[in-house]
Amino acid sequence: MELQDLKGKRALVTGGTKGIGKAIADELAGAGATVIVSARTKPDDITHHFIAADLTKADQVSALAKEIADTFGGIDILINNVGGLTTPGGGHSTLTDELWQQELDLNLISAIRLDRILLPQMIEKKSGVIIHISSVAGKQALWNLNMAYAVSKAALNSYSKALSTELAEKGVRVLTVAPGPVRTEPMVKFINDYATSAGVTPEEGMKQLMAQTGGIPMGRMAEPEEVANLVHFLVSPSAVYLTGTIYAIDGGSLPVIN
Template sequence: MGARWIDLAGQRAVVTGGTKGVGQAVVAALAAAGARVVTSARARPATLPDGIGFVAADLMSSDGCAALARFVEAELGGVDILVNVLGGSSAPGGGFAALDDALWMSELNQNLMGAVRLDRALVPGMVERRSGVVIHVTSIQHELPLPESTMAYAAAKAALATYSKALSKEVTPKGVRVVRVSPGWVETEAAVRLAERIAQQAGTDYEGGKAIIMQSLGGIPLGRPVQPQEVADLIAFLVSPRAGAISGTEYVIDGGTVPTA
């Protein structure tokens, strides 16, 4: 694994959304570095790597977050690393007028409140021990929103970024680091399906579908999407002692998509 140069032996880690995409890559990276890892999803996947703890929980709900927190306290006795990866959007196209209250609340629960609730449950233990790291995975869309279909998602990620900064100012003096990681377009399973669908609609191949998506983002100077493992390797570094002086900031990993400094 790419994170073998990181030593997390003895560390207890929780990764939300850890059965697919970026979350799955983060789980593997932290485990490869020696951490004991627990993750969650609504349903147990067909396979899980050996040694990975799992809780079936809907983290869009208060009850689901509470169930994960209870499992972590019972099985691990607390947590040293909390990586809030869970996120996504199921909103339809059509801009602001297509988003009713239920859709707005769904996007907020998925992209903001899950992290808020888990932090509230698990960070106090870190503060008590004066040690811990919290990662919030945001998105470049909080700077570059796409109004056609991801307005609510982008707004929720912007709220997550602001909340994360405020949390860092409160708990960093108490020994807990809080860092944001802001990916651009990542070539996850969902992204592959999107590119294939766009390619079919446009009468082109998969690479053509990817090119259409990159063009919609204003171009990716690197010429390709980010890979989940690349995000995971960045997170593995940030939660490690090698990043011990880093807190309260955001790391963008987007292949140069955001056009400003």
């Protein structure tokens, strides 16, 4: 029997229909939470309450929040998971103003907007948890692969820390989870695309990419469910004294002291 430590809690997971987001949504539901997921398009196999929303659009963020308020009366847990690497590699010369704005809108501004519109009801009841899903790239940018993405995640880390300090006395906890490589469809595609451009096999492409970051001491990528397990703990009653911290889940790959 799964631990029902989130029974009675309402959780929103953005980007919750696949990959890390789906694993988190399933994990929280298994722990007893009522789970709402959002994404741009609805998949055929969705089992949680679904709300279609492009969170880079302010009006759709407002519509999402209104439906949550009307249907559920608010939320207790917010997982800002939506995001991704959408810009090309190649360094500063490949990144236009539009591409920089695109990456910031997806990985930073979408979370800021959603936090701002959902926080008042958390503050009013002096209870709530916000998790920002970041990336180890926020602490280790690779200029030739992910410059704009890394900068957007570094900004998310800083914003998350500042918000946690603001809200600590108001009963709302804010934490950041920073995965390293996770075995998801976008990651597999990224590796395959890199391998194709480099003229090597996907296995060799993976080795080359990992060599740039110092490798993964544990010798493999994370599974989405492993990230979900960490998120479950952080939003649970067992973590009530935790706020403001970035938790890297990277198999030991980040070559810095957190």
